[in-house]
Amino acid sequence: MPRLTGTRRTQLIVALAAGSLVCTAGPAYADKPVSGQATPPGAQGGADGKGGLSASVSNIQLTYPSGGGGDGKEGNLGTVDPNWKPPACWYEPAFTPEQLKHFVDTDSGGDVGIHESWWGKGLWTDHYRDGKPADNFDMHAPTNSTAEGYKNYNLGKDGYFWRGVAPNPNDSESWDCGRIMFWVDAGKVPDDPNTPTPKTLAEYAYNKVKVPETKVDLKPETKSTVNLPTWVWLDKGTFKDVKVRAELPNTGLWAETTAKPVALHLEPGTDDAETFPASGDCEINDDGSIGTPYTKGDADKTPPCGIRYLRATNGTPYELSASVTWQITWEGSDGSGGDLPDGTFETTQDMNVQEIQSINR
DSSP, X not given: OOOOOHHHHHHHHHXXXXXXXXXXOTTOOOOOOOTTTOOXXXXXXXXXXXXXXXXXXXXXXXEOTTSOSSOSSEEEOEESOTTOOOOSOEEEEEEOHHHHHHHIIIIITTOOOSSGGGTTSOHXXXXXXXXXXXXXXXXXXXXXXXXXXOBGGGTTOOEEEEEEEOSOTTSGGGGGGOOOOEEEETTOOOSSTTOOOHHHHHHHHHTTOEEEOOOOEEESSSEEXXXXXXXXXXXXXXXXXXXXXXXXXXXXXXEEEEEEEEEEEEEOSSSSEEEESTTOEEEBXXXXXXXXXXOTTOTTSOOSSEEXXXXXXXXXXXXEEEEEEEEEEEEETTSOEEEEEEEEEEEEEXXXXXXXXXXXO
C-alpha cells in the first residue's frame, strides 16, 4: 500500500476519525444524547485532532446499470414519507492488518488526533500494536468496559478492522456506531445491530438515485388561452427506470435500488385554474407515456392530462409545477428485497396565459 498524501490521506483520516464517533471501549457505548440536545463528538470542531470531524466517507461503491449517475439535467429524489430517512450509521471494513500497520507507521505518527480525548494518547500503537485494553485510554467509557487490545496489528491473521461510518454526525443516532475500530475475521460480519445488510445498502443508494428533469410537452406551447385547455403529455421513453447498485467491498454485500416512474402531478401555479384529472395526477400509460399528445381539432376536447387557466397572467407568468412520482424497490445479495417510500422530483416552467374575445378554428 503506497504512502497516502494530500487529499487522499485527508479523506482516509476523516473517514477513520468520524467513524469513531463515541469514546467507548469495545462494544460498550456512552450515553446517547437526547435528540436536539447535543451533537456527537464527530460534529464538533475540524480536522485538527482537537475536536473531531464533521462526517465520514463510506467505502460503498456505486454503479448505475441504467446509465444514470448525475449526467445531464438530473437531481436527487425527495421522499413522500416525511418520517423516512436513510441509515444514520453502520460499520464497514477499513484496514487489513498490513494496511493498518502501514498507516500507523507512515501517516499517523502520533500527531493525528482521532478525537480530542485521544490526542497524544498513543491509541494506535498502544491498543493496536502493543495489545493494551481500550480502557487504558481516556475515552469516557463506562468503568466496567473492557476491550482487549491487538498484538502487532493482528499481522498474520485473515480479516479486517471495521470502523463506524456516519454520513451525518449531527444526527444523534450516529452515536450508535461509536465502537472504536475492531477486528472481524474474514468472511464474517460483526455481531452488532448496526452491521450493514443489503437493505442498508439499498437505503444508502436511495439517496444517490438521480432522475431526469420533469419538463413536460405543452400545447399551446408558448401561450395558453383563458378557458381553453392546455394539453400536457410526455412521450414514451422520456422517463425510464433508474437503477443504482451499491456494493460494500470485502463483505459480499450488494443491493440494487430501482426507481420506476408511476405518475405525473401538475400544479398550475394559481388557484384560478382547473386540472385534468381534477386531482392533478396523470397516470403513466402502459407504453410509458403520460397523457395524450394534442392533435389538430382537439381544442374543445378535455385532455386526459392538462390544465385550463381561468385568468390571464397580465405580464407575470404562472409557475407550472410538474412532479413525477417514482416507485422505489430494491433487491439484495441474500435474496431479500422489498419497497422503499415513493420518491418525487419536481421542476417548474413559466406559463403565460392570454385572454381573447374570439377564436377562429
